[in-house]
């Protein structure tokens with residue numbers, strides 16, 4: 001008998017229904033492709049036999065649960081995700097929400113979007129004005145399907161790259177069981193000869209189908225969280241700065257990220273950290289695994305070019321406990337891998353996720369061109385780059401700083417960042433950025449109990465000084481406003497085959 005995902009057995013599901021669902025589950029194209037490729041997978045040596053079966057079990061469990069959820073939803077009117085989770089009491093709520101999103105992607109469920117307009121009072125240039133705001137309501141219902149309906153199967157992620165929405169996070173390449181995917185900051189290539197069409201890469205890719213609705217609904221069900229449509233679920237918001245002079249020398253803003261990482265390493269809460277440092281080519285970020293405190297400060301400071309941080313996650317498999325630092329798309333990828341547990345052996349050692357706020361990133365060539373064309377400067381002379389107060393700023397080794405309006409540099413940003421709605425790393429344990437806090441301080445959002453715990457401990461250890469974000473200006477209202485603008489301007493993703 002199957003043991004269902006997250007080690008939760010079903011209560012109230014009859015053995016017959018469970019058996020039927022299991023039979024249907026093992027007919028799933030992805031599961032069969034994975035099972036039939038067992039020898040090829042093991043010959044690559046990335047997965048042990050035990051890990052292979054761990055993934056297979058997880059896939060069958062999750063698919064079985066989806067078949068049961070589907071049966072229970074047949075004939076029901078369109079419902080909100082939270083309503084569905086409350087009705088289907090025999091399954092864990094989080095699972096039901098993620099299952100509905102997945103079933104939609106498999107073609108069984110339809111999403112109904114209702115748009116309402118409401119009038120709100122906003123202060124614009126000091127004056128109170130009535131403004132119309134759109135609100136979106138998402139409900140889900142099982143489709144009326146023909147008898148010959150064939151479940152959609154998941155494509156390899158070349159479809160994501162070819163549709164120009166790939167954020168180059170590298171998650172798919174770490175997770176692919178046969179190493180068929182190569183990802184760098186600019187390219188993604190799939191070796192068609194090696195790929196066995198298991199679709200695992202698609203199910204964990206942050207850009208294949210969105211988990212934002214699922215994330216919001218899961219957060220809303222957790223009554224211990226505060227919730228904002230703009231910055232999503234959180235425990236607390238702070239403004240903070242490091243107390244360590246050595247960190248002040250390398251930090252981007254408050255040095256909070258490096259301070260938290262130092263706390264985790266010093267106290268052996270992690271064995272290693274996956275972060276980003278300068279590569280041999282200055283300003284080109286290089287993902288690194290740091291397992292020694294002496295190397296940590298090399299990671300301080302923001303590199304505005306994108307990095308394929310998760311492409312090295314499989315190299316960190318030998319560590320029991322790791323922390324990962326990254327932009328919101330990196331946090332989203334990890335969360336998606338957690339919701340859809342086919343990649344278990346690669347991510348279960350990720351214990352802490354430190355997210356960075358991110359409006360956009362730039363291709364490395366874009367950063368170089370930007371420095372040359374907008375500032376007429378040699379990038380080797382640039383000691384720091386920053387985005388603050390609507391300006392892109394460079395600091396030079398001469399002590400000079402130069403700035404141009406942010407709108408002048410938008411054209412250098414990566415095209416695929418236009419398809420990203422998340423400014424504040426919704427899926428991190430702790431999110432950190434500059435918006436909202438004064439210079440030399442960072443805005444911090446603690447989102448999970450574990451995130452709040454280590455943040456408080458780092459303060460207690462004397463690494464960070466912290467106050468409520470409510471106590472500083474411009475504070476949370478500006479952060480929420482900019483996060484709202486990013487969500488509003490985000491383009492919808494449409495995946496198209498070349």
Ligand SMILES: Cc1cc2nc3c(=O)[nH]c(=O)nc-3n(C[C@H](O)[C@H](O)[C@H](O)COP(=O)(O)OP(=O)(O)OC[C@H]3O[C@@H](n4cnc5c(N)ncnc54)[C@H](O)[C@@H]3O)c2cc1C
Pocket residue numbers: 250251252253254255256257258259275276277285299300301302303304305306307309325326327356357358359360361362387432433434435442
């Ligand atoms: C591409 C990018 C865009 C950003 N855009 C915004 C923004 O619009 N608004 C805002 O408020 N904040 C933004 N940030 C976050 C901000 O720049 C700081 O990283 C954040 O405030 C933390 O500062 P700190 O002093 O605590 O970090 P530090 O202690 O200096 O640590 C910085 C950490 O960032 C990591 N890092 C550096 N570059 C990268 C990269 N390219 N990819 C992944 N990780 C990286 C390093 O590994 C290091 O751990 C952005 C960050 C990045 C990487």
Ligand code: SF4
Pocket residue numbers: 157160161165166167168169170171172173183188204205206207208333
């Ligand atoms: S997992 Fe990341 S790198 Fe791979 S296709 Fe998706 S967005 Fe691109």
Ligand code: SF4
Pocket residue numbers: 155156157175176177178179180181190194195196197198199200201202
């Ligand atoms: S590329 Fe994707 S579909 Fe192909 S084997 Fe790897 S994970 Fe499976």
Ligand code: SF4
Pocket residue numbers: 167306327328329330358359360361414416417420421422
């Ligand atoms: S804007 Fe989004 S997709 Fe682009 S780097 Fe930032 S988090 Fe990733």
